[in-house]
Amino acid sequence: MPTQATIIPVHAIIPFVCLLLSIALFPLFVPKLWEQNSKKAMITLFFSLPILVYYWQNNMEIELFRTFEDYLSFIALLASLYVASGGVLLKGDFQGTPINNVAILGLGSLLANFIGTTGASMVLIRPLVKINSQRNHTAHIPIFFIFLVSNIGGCLTPLGDPPLFLGYLQGVPFFWTLRLFWIWLFCISILLSIFFLFDTIQYKKESEKALFDDRSQIEPVKICGKRNFIFLGGIISSAFLLSPWREILMISMAIFSYLFTVQENRLQNHFSFSPINEVAILFAGIFITMVPALRLLKENGTAFGITEPWQFFWVTGGLSAFLDNAPTYLTGISLAQGLNLNLPSSGGIIGVPHQFLLAISAGAVFMGALTYIGNGPNFMVKTIAEESGIKMPSFFGYMLYSGLILIPLFVLVTIVFLRL
Numbered sequence: 384m385p386t387q388a389t390i391i392p393v394h395a396i397i398p399f400v401c402l403l404l405s406i407a408l409f410p411l412f413v414p415k416l417w418e419q420n421s422k423k424a425m426i427t428l429f430f431s432l433p434i435l436v437y438y439w440q441n442n443m444e445i446e447l448f449r450t451f452e453d454y455l456s457f458i459a460l461l462a463s464l465y466v467a468s469g470g471v472l473l474k475g476d477f478q479g480t481p482i483n484n485v486a487i488l489g490l491g492s493l494l495a496n497f498i499g500t501t502g503a504s505m506v507l508i509r510p511l512v513k514i515n516s517q518r519n520h521t522a523h524i525p526i527f528f529i530f531l532v533s534n535i536g537g538c539l540t541p542l543g544d545p546p547l548f549l550g551y552l553q554g555v556p557f558f559w560t561l562r563l564f565w566i567w568l569f570c571i572s573i574l575l576s577i578f579f580l581f582d583t584i585q586y587k588k589e590s591e592k593a594l595f596d597d598r599s600q601i602e603p604v605k606i607c608g609k610r611n612f613i614f615l616g617g618i619i620s621s622a623f624l625l626s627p628w629r630e631i632l633m634i635s636m637a638i639f640s641y642l643f644t645v646q647e648n649r650l651q652n653h654f655s656f657s658p659i660n661e662v663a664i665l666f667a668g669i670f671i672t673m674v675p676a677l678r679l680l681k682e683n684g685t686a687f688g689i690t691e692p693w694q695f696f697w698v699t700g701g702l703s704a705f706l707d708n709a710p711t712y713l714t715g716i717s718l719a720q721g722l723n724l725n726l727p728s729s730g731g732i733i734g735v736p737h738q739f740l741l742a743i744s745a746g747a748v749f750m751g752a753l754t755y756i757g758n759g760p761n762f763m764v765k766t767i768a769e770e771s772g773i774k775m776p777s778f779f780g781y782m783l784y785s786g787l788i789l790i791p792l793f794v795l796v797t798i799v800f801l802r803l
């Protein structure tokens with residue numbers, strides 16, 4: 384069992400850093416290698432083994448077991464939401480007008496809080512692409528979809544985005560994240576307004592033929608696989624239970640969803656287990672290798688000079704843009720705990736005052752939208768859009784969009800809510 388005298392050497396964080404760099408860089412430089420989950424598993428195991436040996440040599444099995452419990456809860460939530468939402472199929476077509484697109488993006492921003500950013504992205508991106516398939520100027524639509532539905536929209540509940548669920552597992556009350564409502568409303572309103580103006584300009588560029596096709600090719604909207612909303616409700620309700628009943632109910636709902644959903648729905652949704660397998664593999668390594676890094680940050684937080692909420696917003700968010708936002712959330716928490724501030728804590732995490740937890744939560748969720756690799760659904764949306772014939776910007780082209788639109792927005796968030 385670890386003791387207070389246990390000293391974590393700095394070199395113990397090397398496997399964590401290497402694993403995160405692999406996640407960030409391999410898709411860019413060796414995409415063929417990175418496409419195979421078996422190769423991801425080998426890379427994850429390679430970086431995890433030294434930490435597992437370190438745990439064993441220093442009698443830290445209890446800490447490893449607690450990490451394993453958090454990992455199981457984390458994966459149970461993501462996998463169950465992924466499977467259940469994958470059985471919901473939206474059919475039909477209506478006009479791809481700016482106001483209709485705004486309505487879908489707004490709906491997705493709400494839905495992300497109940498079925499997760501991954502679930503909402505899967506349910507809505509294909510119908511949104513189909514609705515606008517008669518138009519020619521549509522590359523901006525999936526980009527704003529990533530901003531709103533795949534990231535910023537899902538900050539109001541622990542079900543919305545993985546870092547917030549990790550916070551819930553760490554002791555943050557389930558409804559604490561509703562404190563982010565005004566920041567959420569501020570960002571969503573501004574982004575929807577910008578999108579409406581931009582989409583209106585692009586809509587006016589469409590040819591008469593495109594607009595005629597858009598008006599004439601209308602199909603009644605139909606939701607298939609409605610019973611999956613019962614399973615999704617069961618998953619949401621299970622979040623209030625204690626472990627292991629929480630995870631058992633989540634997985635049971637996922638199994639029922641898979642067995643009792645017409646498989647044609649999943650085929651039309653291009654559903655496969657590959658994406659969730661990828662998440663399970665990578666996060667197994669992240670959960671194992673991040674513990675030494677988190678303990679070092681917690682013990683040495685004051686040395687980094689990060690002492691204000693706005694600094695936590697940008698540091699946590701900046702890491703989330705290029706690494707995964709779940710471990711960067713825990714990194715921000717550990718930094719805040721390391722400050723030993725004489726301020727009352729809130730949100731259920733000892734040593735993290737309310738304003739700091741607010742800044743860390745917003746930074747982790749919001750800034751995952753800055754790059755394609757900032758959050759899991761981002762690349763999924765890009766791939767689906769490209770499969771549908773939309774020419775998406777390159778990695779750095781996307782960053783140009785996100786930098787011009789999101790960075791000024793986040794500066795406003797800092798000034799208005801985080802008292803710069």
